[in-house]
């Protein structure tokens with residue numbers, strides 16, 4: 027899998043699984059096949075000739091001179107995911123791919139999550155003899171407190187936003203966010219809490235030199251991207267505030283899965299304006315094809331200029 031350099035930092039992309047072409051069509055409702063085909067630079071990496079959008083599930087390992095940091099932990103294997111049934115019960119060789127990139131689970135010092143959705147915390151744990159245990163025994167699982175508290179509230183059923191049927195793109199899905207969040211906590215988060223491996227931090231927290239959380243709310247209440255800085259160079263792991271590269275061309279198009287679509291668009295637009303025309307390496311958490319690239323001004327909006335990792 028590809029790697030990119032940001033000063034002394036190396037970022038490796040670790041594939042969990044590519045998604046079927048068009049699997050998430052409808053998640054961004056304005057992105058009809060005609061609308062997708064009209065944005066020519068999306069082809070071939072981010073959309074196919076039929077105007078279906080292409081997506082990927084992957085993680086990034088950020089290696090600095092001081093630490094190895096896993097940013098977003100995918101869906102995991104064997105998980106119970108009634109909200110997105112296609113992503114539950116997986117058997118992907120993610121840890122083998124991590125090993126191929128040079129990392130054993132015990133090498134990881136920090137596990138971060140841009141947000142606590144099911145496809146960002148799954149590899150937190152593995153099923154071991156019928157019990158969930160932390161995958162990364164030496165890691166500090168470091169989460170933004172507001173994001174953690176919001177999802178813990180959902181797990182405890184305190185929120186009134188219990189139904190995600192407007193955002194469901196999979197047949198047979200159970201849109202009850204309380205049910206899904208309780209399962210995510212039970213399978214992927216509580217075992218790390220029980221092992222004493224979780225640290226809750228404030229927004230903008232520097233996790234280790236050169237790696238910090240940066241607030242990009244809207245997809246979830248306290249969604250954070252991860253900002254990387256070394257030797258005057260800058261990188262940003264997006265998380266889901268940029269869900270698909272099409273949102274560079276159409277920053278106002280939010281995802282039906284966003285907690286606050288307007289806030290998501292505001293976060294996205296202000297980031298894109300600040301990154302456009304700079305050397306900031308954008309690393310897209312669900313971008314298919316080359317996941318890294320630059321934001322380039324393009325008419326009234328932007329396009330993604332991919333950089334093939336080495």
Ligand SMILES: [Zn+2]
Pocket residue numbers: 143145146266312
């Ligand atoms: Zn996601």
